[in-house]
Every structure is written in structure tokens, then in C-alpha cells.
Amino acid sequence: MDDPELDAMSKCTEVLKDLDNEAKVRILEYLVKRFKLAPVQQQSFQQYAYEQPNQPPAKPLLGNEMDDSAARSTFSKTYPAIKDVVAKDLPKSEPEWLLIYCYYASEFGEKEFKREDIINQYQQSRRWSNQKVKNLSYNLTSVIKRDWIKSINDTDFIILNDGRKYAEEILSGNSVKRPRKTTGTKKDKKDAVPEDES
Numbered sequence: 001m002d003d004p005e006l007d008a009m010s011k012c013t014e015v016l017k018d019l020d021n022e023a024k025v026r027i028l029e030y031l032v033k034r035f036k037l038a039p040v041q042q043q044s045f046q047q048y049a050y051e052q053p054n055q056p057p058a059k060p061l062l063g064n065e066m067d068d069s070a071a072r073s074t075f076s077k078t079y080p081a082i083k084d085v086v087a088k089d090l091p092k093s094e095p096e097w098l099l100i101y102c103y104y105a106s107e108f109g110e111k112e113f114k115r116e117d118i119i120n121q122y123q124q125s126r127r128w129s130n131q132k133v134k135n136l137s138y139n140l141t142s143v144i145k146r147d148w149i150k151s152i153n154d155t156d157f158i159i160l161n162d163g164r165k166y167a168e169e170i171l172s173g174n175s176v177k178r179p180r181k182t183t184g185t186k187k188d189k190k191d192a193v194p195e196d197e198s
Contacts (some may be wrong), residue, residue: 030110082124090171095139098140100167102118102143105121106118118140
């Protein structure tokens with residue numbers, strides 16, 4: 001007689017076994033959220049991924065004490081603050097900056113986000129300008145064409161797998177894009193095509 005629970009565990013183990021710890025964490029946290037399960041312990045899956053050997057276990061948590069905001073707070077601690085991303089100048093092109101803003105607006109790929117959320121990230125990082133207002137639609141299209149994000153309706157977007165992976169590369173200081181050199185006269189700059197570059 002088949003045991004559905006054992007069968008599910010076996011399938012999950014098979015699918016997860018070859019993934020790195022960070023990917024396993026994201027998948028498990030998604031499933032907990034998706035099925036509205038109350039965590040059994042205060043330790044998040046994220047902590048399990050980076051827990052050092054011989055570390056004492058976290059205090060058990062009862063019921064629904066850990067809400068979504070606490071889980072998001074724990075998860076976001078693994079990423080630099082947006083002001084630190086700016087200070088380190090980690091993205092090397094405007095589409096890369098836009099991807100990072102989308103990544104932060106989506107709470108690191110965990111939820112949908114809107115154009116206003118992206119604008120809010122620009123403003124928080126103090127990189128918002130009239131030129132970026134003009135180029136936002138163009139650069140958004142560029143990021144969509146790269147399969148980093150996807151429109152799910154007229155107002156909402158989600159981060160795609162390639163976008164999540166590349167955002168994490170950028171945040172690790174591994175952008176493959178070289179910063180664009182600014183050359184030419186003021187007139188050339190004024191008439192320049194929007195800030196996207198391949």
C-alpha cells in the first residue's frame with residue numbers, strides 16, 4: 001500500500017538533492033508560505049543553510065509566533081542594504097540597476113511588485129532623475145527581454161529564475177557588464193539613446 005506522505009518526501013528529496021543550500025532554502029520557504037504552514041521552530045530555513053556545526057539549536061517556537069514579516073526580515077539579512085549596493089556600485093549598467101531594484105521590490109523574488117515599487121527603490125537609493133524617468137519604460141522592456149522579469153498583468157511583475165540568479169551574481173560583486181565610459185560633448189550626451197546597453 002502506497003504512503004502518500006513518504007512518496008512526497010521521496011520526490012522532494014530527489015528534486016532538491018543536487019541544488020545548493022540557497023536554492024533549497026528558497027524552495028522550502030516558498031512551500032511553507034504557499035501552503036500557509038506555521039513554522040515549528042524559530043530557526044528559519046535560511047539559518048539551517050548557514051548553521052555552523054556544534055551550534056546549539058534555536059529555541060522552539062509554538063504556533064504562529066513567527067509571521068511573514070519576521071520571516072522576510074530574517075531572509076533579507078543575507079542581502080546588503082540598498083544604500084550599500086549604491087556605495088559599492090555593484091550594478092554596472094542601468095538594466096542591472098533596474099534588475100536589482102526589481103529584486104529588492106519583490107523582497108528577493110518572494111512576491112509580485114509594481115512599477116511604483118521600482119520607482120520607490122530608485123528614490124531610496126537617491127538615483128532617481130528626469131533622465132531615468134524618461135528611460136524607465138525602455139529599460140523595463142530591456143530587462144523583460146533578458147528574461148530577468150515578467151509582466152503578469154497590466155500593473156504587476158515577477159522575478160524570473162534567470163533574474164534571481166543574475167541579481168545574486170551582481171550582489172556578490174560578479175557583474176559581467178563593464179561600466180560604460182562617458183565620453184563626448186555635452187550635446188552628444190544630451191541626445192544619447194536611452195541608458196540600456198547589451
